[in-house]
Amino acid sequence: MTTIKQIVGGALVDSLEKPSKLLAARRTAPPEFAGMWEFPGGKVESGESAQDGLHRELAEELGVVVTLGAEVAGPTPEGWPLNAGAAMRVWLAEVTDGTPEPLEDHDMLAWVELGGPEILALDWIPADLPIVEALVVFTAR
Template sequence: MSLPPLVVGSAVLSAGRLLAARRTAPAALAGRWELPGGKLEPGESAQGALVRELREELGVEVEPLERVPGQWPVAGGALVLQVWTARLLSGDPQPLQDHDELRWLGRAELDSVDWLPQDRPAVHWVASRLGGA
């Protein structure tokens, strides 16, 4: 029995804040917030997909750091989400694909957006590592 295809999400961290991205599609997810990322291409590593996806979707270069413990079903279990923390190396994130707004959120602001359910456990794990109130 094979595992569902993998999707990677990125908890991009900078100056004690987490980058959140608001989806534009599909319609069922539009307007909700996620950790940006996407599907692996054949032969691609999770870290490689994360770097590629953030370059394509946000126009930035990142360095994957640590995998967030756990994985979560997406699309009714058709996909599996893994999340990695990442450090912004260069670029100013812009919503180039799949998103219409980006926000840098401090620890106290993380619950101010409507996160997709599969992203919430990773957001809470990252929150425990962010400084400040």
């Protein structure tokens, strides 16, 4: 049986109560994804819960502390398939301390309107695009 590598991502929004903007992060590596946009986050470490891993990753990558909101549920128990060996769980998150900065793995951050055309016009990493589309619908409720 193959173990799926668990990845976590933060859909940082301007407000958990009434989200209208999403923070997108532009990757610097690997070369095939450099310049593309994604949800900040990363790999869950051994012994860590998915939520604890997300808090750690957002602190390392963006220098922020967040409150987590609802999970944007994916099509599998592991979340959203990224490739044959990895899947990502994504939570809405609101910054409670710090100002997001591209400290690690990213060279640019951008707040985009959840309901506007700009969000889908960004060059998203292909595996993240279905999550973005689901997030737009999820937050429009």
